Amino acid sequence: xxxxxxxxxxxxxxxxxxxxxPGKAWSSPVIWGDRVWLTTATEDGTQLSVICVxxxxxxxxxxxxxxxxxxxxxxxxxxxxxSPSPVIEEGRVYVSFGSPCTACLDSSTGEVLWQxxxxxxxxxxxxxxxxxxxxxxxxxxxxxxDRQYVVAMDKQTGKTVWKTDRSVDFHxxxxxxxxxxxxxxxxxxxxxxxxxxxEGKPLLVSLGSMALYGYDLRTGAERWRAEAIGSHSGACxxxxxxxxxxxxxxxxxxxxxxxxxxxGVVTDTHVVWKHKGNVSRRPSVLLVGDLLFMVDDAGVxxxxxxxxxxxxxxxxxxxxxxxxxxxxxxxxxxFDQDGKATVIKASREYQVIGVNRLDDGFMASPAVSGNAxxxxxxxALYCVENRPVRVGPALTTTAPGR
Numbered sequence: 001x002x003x004x005x006x007x008x009x010x011x012x013x014x015x016x017x018x019x020x021x022p023g024k025a026w027s028s029p030v031i032w033g034d035r036v037w038l039t040t041a042t043e044d045g046t047q048l049s050v051i052c053v054x055x056x057x058x059x060x061x062x063x064x065x066x067x068x069x070x071x072x073x074x075x076x077x078x079x080x081x082x083s084p085s086p087v088i089e090e091g092r093v094y095v096s097f098g099s100p101c102t103a104c105l106d107s108s109t110g111e112v113l114w115q116x117x118x119x120x121x122x123x124x125x126x127x128x129x130x131x132x133x134x135x136x137x138x139x140x141x142x143x144x145x146d147r148q149y150v151v152a153m154d155k156q157t158g159k160t161v162w163k164t165d166r167s168v169d170f171h172x173x174x175x176x177x178x179x180x181x182x183x184x185x186x187x188x189x190x191x192x193x194x195x196x197x198x199e200g201k202p203l204l205v206s207l208g209s210m211a212l213y214g215y216d217l218r219t220g221a222e223r224w225r226a227e228a229i230g231s232h233s234g235a236c237x238x239x240x241x242x243x244x245x246x247x248x249x250x251x252x253x254x255x256x257x258x259x260x261x262x263x264g265v266v267t268d269t270h271v272v273w274k275h276k277g278n279v280s281r282r283p284s285v286l287l288v289g290d291l292l293f294m295v296d297d298a299g300v301x302x303x304x305x306x307x308x309x310x311x312x313x314x315x316x317x318x319x320x321x322x323x324x325x326x327x328x329x330x331x332x333x334x335f336d337q338d339g340k341a342t343v344i345k346a347s348r349e350y351q352v353i354g355v356n357r358l359d360d361g362f363m364a365s366p367a368v369s370g371n372a373x374x375x376x377x378x379x380a381l382y383c384v385e386n387r388p389v390r391v392g393p394a395l396t397t398t399a400p401g402r
Contacts, residue, residue, distance in 0.1 A: 004371040005328045007343045007354040009384045016372065016383040017058030021051065025082035026322070026363035027130075029374050029381060031055060032088045032107060036367070036374060038381065039095050041081035045072030048082065048097045050105065055369060058383060062110045067101040067117065075126035080363070083190075085130040087138075094138055094155065098127025102140060104158060114158035122146040128190030128235055134202060134217055137161060143189035143208050150193075150206055150213075152220060162220030168211045168227060186210075189250065190235035196245065196260050203260055205245050207234045212247050214260055224262040226271055228252050236284040237324070239292075242306055244272060246292060248279050255279045255294070257309060273309035278302055284324040284365075286332060288346045293332050295321050301334060303348065313350045317342050324365040335362035339377060358382065 006014045023040035030037050034055045041048050046069050052062040075081050084096045088107065096102040099121040104113045121127075121144035129141035138155040142148065148166035153159060170187055191207035195217060202217040209232040214223045234250030244257045255275040262270040278300040286293040291312065292304040299319045303312040319336030326333050327346050331353060334342045339358040345351040360377035367374040372385040 004386065005331075005333075005368065005373055006384055006386045007331065007356075009341075009356045009358075009373075011359055014384055014387050016385050016387065018383075019053055019058040019060065019381045020379060021376070021381055022063075023047075023049070023082065024080045024378075026080045027082050027376075028085040028364040029367045029376055030086045030088045030093070031367050031369045031374065032090070032093070035061065035107060036381065037086050037088060037093045037095075037107070038376065039082040039084070039086060039097065041097065043081075045069060045075055045081035045100075048101050050086075050093075050095055050103075050110075052107075052110065053381065055374075055383070058381070064105075064110055066095070066103055066112065066115070067097070069100060072100065073123055073126075075123070079126035079128065081126060083126060083128045083363075085192075085364075087131050087133055089133060092155070094131050094133070096127070096129075096131045096140055098123050098129075099142065099144075102131065102138075102153075102158070104138075104155065116153070116158050119151070120147060124184070124188055125233075130192040132193060132195075134195055134204075137217070139193060139204060139217075141189065141191065141193065141206065141208070143187070143191075145184055145187050148187055148189075148208060150204070150215065150220065152217075164215060164220040164222060166208045166211070166213070167222055167225065168208070170210070186232045188233050190233065192237045194238050194240055194245075196240050198260050205238050205240070205247075205260060207236070207238055207247055207250070209234070209250070212238065212245070212249065212256065212258060214262070224260075224264060224266045224270070226256065226258050227265060227267045228254065228256070233281065235282045236280060239285050239287050241287045242290075244306070246285055246287065246306065248281065248285060248294075250281060253277070253279045253281070255285065255292075255304075255309070257306075275304060275309045275311075278314060280321070282322045283334075286325050286327050288327045288332070291346070291348065293325065293327070293346065295325060295334050297321055299336065301342075301344070301350075303350070312348050315350050323362040326366055326368065328368065333366065333373075335366060335375070337361040337363065341375075 124145040231252030238247035364376035
């Protein structure tokens with residue numbers, strides 16, 4: 001988080017560099033040291049690759065194909081074959097494309113240290129859940145139409161440490177019909193988990209289809225679940241604060257605040273409040289102090305009181321949204337699918353600070369390093385930072401590596 005991030009930019013202003021990116025991919029960039037890592041895929045999903053660029057210059061340092069697929073699963077045109085974002089730590093970067101490939105690379109050399117291609121999951125619309133690290137574990141969701149489970153791998157070897165199936169009874173819960181649906185959207189989810197400390201133990205807070213779960217992170221044992229009948233396809237990552245978990249519940253279009261200290265089915269006992277109306281399905285929610293900020297997929301932004309769920313304000317930004325917002329220096333940044341970025345004050349008063357545009361739209365969420373924004377559009381990666389006024393071109397464009 002940086003108080004010095006730019007609030008104004010365009011193709012010709014405050015862009016340090018712009019690097020065209022090959023393929024079609026909605027994954028977000030991750031940064032360690034002077035390296036920015038991204039995944040990409042061909043539009044038809046036959047080639048799954050990783051790209052590394054220099055943070056300082058945008059120069060492509062590595063482009064490596066990880067897997068070649070003769071017959072990829074179907075992916076909805078709105079999604080991409082490289083939507084899960086990487087996760088990075090000193091010396092290692094972990095990437096996932098869902099069931100086709102999850103891999104660990106040496107972040108200095110790009111060498112593949114291990115790779116898993118044996119997970120079974122029909123993503124049905126394409127994968128979306130990103131991996132996350134905790135101690136010696138790499139945790140990943142597989143919420144497909146045929147199977148729904150969470151797996152924790154040994155991050156050093158890639159071997160499975162535990163695997164836990166989702167426990168919701170879809171036969172009873174699917175849209176209240178009581179009819180089983182072994183294929184289709186009603187069992188799907190795209191969310192990435194978060195970690196809460198509850199009663200001195202790490203709890204994996206995990207949104208699946210029709211339920212929000214809490215798992216013992218070290219064993220995979222389910223500790224609790226809050227059931228949201230009929231909701232599915234949730235893509236937002238839950239957020240933690242004030243002793244609560246805040247999570248949009250997918251297609252149910254409700255934002256729930258849940259106490260994470262329960263056991264068993266906690267729908268009637270630990271859901272503190274529910275908020276309906278203009279709740280996002282794809283962009284995650286932001287908690288800034290005592291306030292929650294979010295934008296729904298159709299461009300309506302809102303601010304709520306975190307402890308009560310009461311609405312503070314609601315305003316139409318315009319556009320359509322998939323990328324998650326970020327906050328820095330008392331400001332909230334929203335990025336739409338046509339390339340517009342709106343910066344507002346993170347306060348109880350709605351105040352627009354800047355509206356900016358790039359040539360292409362945002363599906364990926366932004367990354368921040370130092371005083372710079374790293375923005376992935378549908379076709380390029382940008383480094384955006386406050387730059388001195390200078391005579392002549394200030395933009396470096398780097399061609400993608402081969």
